[in-house]
Amino acid sequence: MTVTVTGAGGQIGYALLFRLASGQLLGPNTPINLRLLEIPQGLAAAEGTALELADCAFPLLASTTITDDLTRAFDGVNVALLVGSRPRAAGMERADLLAANGRIFGPQGAAINAGAASDVRVLVVGNPANTNALIARSHAPDVPADRFTAMTRLDHNRAVAQLSEHLAVPVGDIDGVSIWGNHSASQYPDVFNATVRLESGGRRVVRDLVDERWLTEHFIPRVAQRGSEIIAVRGASSAASAAGAALDHVHDWVNGTGTGPGEWTSAAVVSDGSYGVPEGLISSFPVRSVAGAWTIEQGLTVGDFSRSRIDASVAELLAERDAVAALGLLAAE
Ligand SMILES: NC(=O)c1ccc[n+]([C@@H]2O[C@H](COP(=O)([O-])OP(=O)(O)OC[C@H]3O[C@@H](n4cnc5c(N)ncnc54)[C@H](O)[C@@H]3O)[C@@H](O)[C@H]2O)c1
Ligand SMILES: O=C(O)C[C@H](O)C(=O)O
Secondary structure (H helix, E strand, O other): OOOEEEEOOHHHHHHHHHHHHHHHEEEOOOOOEEEOOOOOOHHHHHHHHHHHHHHHHOOOOOEEEEEHHHHHHHHOEEEEEEEEOOOOOOOHHHHHHHHHHHHHHHHHHHHHHHHOOOEEEEEEEOOOOHHHHHHHHOOOOOOOOHHHEEEEEEEHHHHHHHHHHHHHHOOOOOEEEEEEEOOOOOOEEEEOOEEEEOOOOOOOEEEHOOOOOHHHHHHHHHHHOHHHHHHHHHHOOOOOHHHHHHHHHHHHHOOOOOOOOOEEEEEEEEOOOOOHOOOOOOEEEEEEOOEEEEEOOOOOOOOOOHHHHHHHHHHHHHHHHHHHHHHHOOOOO
């Protein structure tokens, strides 16, 4: 499999590539031809990472190509991880990156359209991730729209971790958490369909175990603002946890998620109109991967509180879409 990682010389790239090459992206039996795309000023850092990748002698790493050429980077690609872009600093919102980073993803979408393999899957990590994925997809008209996704798996993992800490239960005993909307402060971490497995073997619904005040005043803001919290504490945006989430997203996409009750995850995918989210918008939903394709979990309970939170985040996505359209970053339909 050919895997292209953009921004390979950056901090997420450094946290991602060794785990990817060890087999954590596609599994222990899939050799990888790695393409590292950087801008000229990032090539040296990517070359340094490539030297260390070689020194790890990973059995699954078949080849490594470093380039600043889009055509070469995406020729025959099966999995594209679009990380390369500017991170925000303290005091910024992710949408502040819209103009600077948005310009990156149109040409990369066009290069994917021109040269990718027919089974290509694209994960956009670069922020603002949902709208950057929309830009990339708009420039790839020959690629099925459902192959373009944006990362909200980090938010999903954060929500599960917060619940695990609050309820004092292992993360593996929590199912049914959903992230809705935009990977931004407006995101909605939803636990109203979540359950906890009991040691006795039964399950309890989370909404019976937490109070509304904790949800609205602690849980939701802590998850939604975690990116800013990390920037404030470590002085830079998340990297290793983001790399882990990217691996989780693609691994589950390719290998499948659980089929049992609540065994879904979260990803920003192209809406088909489900749950009233406008068609074509790339918004986070509860999803399962079935036969290698993300499918939106249907039939979940969405009460008035959840509805209002989802609508607010979707409204922000529509505003971002209009903003990038006004900047001429979306390809003509
Ligand atoms: N969606 C998420 O959950 C999530 C989580 C963490 C970070 N992010 C985002 O990921 C992005 C990367 O973060 P980082 O910490 O790795 O930043 P970084 O600055 O450490 O690295 C970014 C790298 O991208 C390269 N780059 C810039 N423009 C490029 C282009 N056009 N093509 C290829 N490479 C290019 C830079 O040279 C640099 O090496 C940021 O936008 C950040 O906000 C998203
Ligand atoms: O918060 C950021 O800017 C980085 C990333 O989107 C995150 O959620 O950690």
